[in-house]
Amino acid sequence: MEGVIHVVGLGPGSRDYLTPAAERVVTQAEVLVGGRRALDLFAGLSAQRVEITGRLDDAITAIRACYRNHRVVVLVSGDPGFYSLLAVLRRHFPPEELEVIPGISSIQLAFARLKLPWDHATLISLHGRELSILQPFLDKFPLAILTDPVHSPSQIGQYLLSQGVTNRQARICQDLSYPSERIIVTDLEGMAAMEAMGNAVVVITDE
Numbered sequence: 001m002e003g004v005i006h007v008v009g010l011g012p013g014s015r016d017y018l019t020p021a022a023e024r025v026v027t028q029a030e031v032l033v034g035g036r037r038a039l040d041l042f043a044g045l046s047a048q049r050v051e052i053t054g055r056l057d058d059a060i061t062a063i064r065a066c067y068r069n070h071r072v073v074v075l076v077s078g079d080p081g082f083y084s085l086l087a088v089l090r091r092h093f094p095p096e097e098l099e100v101i102p103g104i105s106s107i108q109l110a111f112a113r114l115k116l117p118w119d120h121a122t123l124i125s126l127h128g129r130e131l132s133i134l135q136p137f138l139d140k141f142p143l144a145i146l147t148d149p150v151h152s153p154s155q156i157g158q159y160l161l162s163q164g165v166t167n168r169q170a171r172i173c174q175d176l177s178y179p180s181e182r183i184i185v186t187d188l189e190g191m192a193a194m195e196a197m198g199n200a201v202v203v204i205t206d207e
């Protein structure tokens with residue numbers, strides 16, 4: 001008997017940043033729900049798998065069908081509460097039916113790599129959102145932005161320049177925790193000229 005959905009933050013991607021608490025919950029799963037990359041991280045486990053594709057409704061239906069009788073674990077990148085599935089799950093299930101295991105957010109690892117404190121940072125996601133949501137935050141620093149392949153660092157640089165923002169440093173943190181990790185330090189002009197990329201966090205500062 002279960003009746004609780006375990007929502008597990010996996011961190012930025014590498015197992016080095018997976019917490020022991022998260023690993024323990026995942027290894028006890030009977031049903032694993034997550035994107036392809038998250039499921040691949042646990043390819044050795046015998047749990048049944050539900051892959052989340054673009055259609056979140058299908059994943060919710062699959063969870064609803066089995067969480068009362070099986071141990072269902074939902075895998076998310078970074079931390080579940082930061083621009084992730086927790087908001088969606090709360091719309092469909094009451095909080096007492098959710099257990100949340102925090103994970104290290106890509107934003108946390110970005111600030112750690114940059115050796116910058118983030119106590120006064122403004123955090124925004126452009127993942128699937130319009131560039132214009134940056135408008136109220138043009139004078140907030142540090143400004144940390146989740147990107148996606150459409151709203152990529154170059155698009156953000158071009159947008160900030162078009163809004164008259166100048167004299168800023170831009171740090172682009174791509175593929176954090178993976179062997180392909182890259183940290184690029186440049187200015188807005190340099191960022192605007194970059195090729196489009198995915199899986200990146202941008203941090204804008206005024207120094």
Ligand SMILES: C[S@@+](CC[C@H](N)C(=O)[O-])C[C@H]1O[C@@H](n2cnc3c(N)ncnc32)[C@H](O)[C@@H]1O
Nearest residue numbers: 012078079084105106146147175176199200201
């Ligand atoms: C849907 S959001 C999920 C954020 C996640 N909940 C977190 O706490 O990091 C996905 C975005 O997070 C950022 N991201 C996630 N993993 C990353 C990584 N390893 N390196 C750089 N950015 C990453 C990228 O901006 C990506 O488009």
